[in-house]
Amino acid sequence: MSIFVLNWKMQKRYKDSILWIKEHNADLIELLNYLEKIIICPSFDSLASIKELVDLKIDIGAQDCSEFEFGAYTGQVSVLSLKDIGCKYCIVGHSESINSNNNIKDKILVLLKNSIIPIICISENRSDLLNSIINLLINYNLKSEIYIAYEPLYAIGSGLIPVISELSTIINDIKNNILKALPNLDLRILYGGSVHYKNIELFKDIKNLDGFLLGNSSLDFQLLKKTVLLFSR
Numbered sequence: 001m002s003i004f005v006l007n008w009k010m011q012k013r014y015k016d017s018i019l020w021i022k023e024h025n026a027d028l029i030e031l032l033n034y035l036e037k038i039i040i041c042p043s044f045d046s047l048a049s050i051k052e053l054v055d056l057k058i059d060i061g062a063q064d065c066s067e068f069e070f071g072a073y074t075g076q077v078s079v080l081s082l083k084d085i086g087c088k089y090c091i092v093g094h095s096e097s098i099n100s101n102n103n104i105k106d107k108i109l110v111l112l113k114n115s116i117i118p119i120i121c122i123s124e125n126r127s128d129l130l131n132s133i134i135n136l137l138i139n140y141n142l143k144s145e146i147y148i149a150y151e152p153l154y155a156i157g158s159g160l161i162p163v164i165s166e167l168s169t170i171i172n173d174i175k176n177n178i179l180k181a182l183p184n185l186d187l188r189i190l191y192g193g194s195v196h197y198k199n200i201e202l203f204k205d206i207k208n209l210d211g212f213l214l215g216n217s218s219l220d221f222q223l224l225k226k227t228v229l230l231f232s233r
């Protein structure tokens with residue numbers, strides 16, 4: 001069974017996010033018959049309200065966080081607040097948010113310190129980042145889960161997906177590289193970038209894939225449901 005992360009980006013205003021959750025709470029539980037986990041990542045403004053409204057079986061994640069716990073950092077959001085809200089996950093290093101490799105490493109550290117599971121996005125040109133994350137995790141006595149989302153830049157929002165056999169090799173390589181260095185790590189590998197009900201069945205051939213990070217396909221519940229059902233049949 002797979003993990004579906006719903007990255008709503010800034011595609012829903014507050015009012016619409018709340019309505020969506022109120023309308024689809026029961027539907028989401030129904031989808032859990034087919035999935036291991038659903039993690040909803042709304043924008044910061046609606047995180048706390050959604051956490052209160054959504055069924056406890058559905059997990060909540062943030063789309064980013066500050067690398068600092070608190071201080072004079074205008075516009076940033078602290079992991080301490082995410083923790084207070086009850087966020088269990090946080091996306092880090094998405095290509096639509098601006099980050100240096102050092103920022104990403106600092107964000108991962110502050111999340112781990114506060115027991116929030118990072119969903120680390122890696123694009124095709126960030127193999128250096130993957131190596132430095134492996135080193136960081138070796139140095140950090142990690143007891144938490146780690147999610148890696150492989151998201152090629154060209155695939156995000158474009159309707160294009162990688163050749164499945166090539167993607168399968170990349171997913172295997174990422175998993176093997178990390179597990180070689182950290183054999184006991186509870187590692188989950190996701191794919192993100194233009195996943196849609198029209199192409200989701202192609203991904204069934206990738207054995208080591210644990211789930212998906214969905215952008216556009218996560219916004220409309222019927223589209224999401226169709227995507228989940230086609231993958232699960």
Ligand code: PGA
Nearest residue numbers: 156157192193194215216
């Ligand atoms: P997309 O977005 O599914 O709309 O391509 C995925 C992502 O950016 O995480």
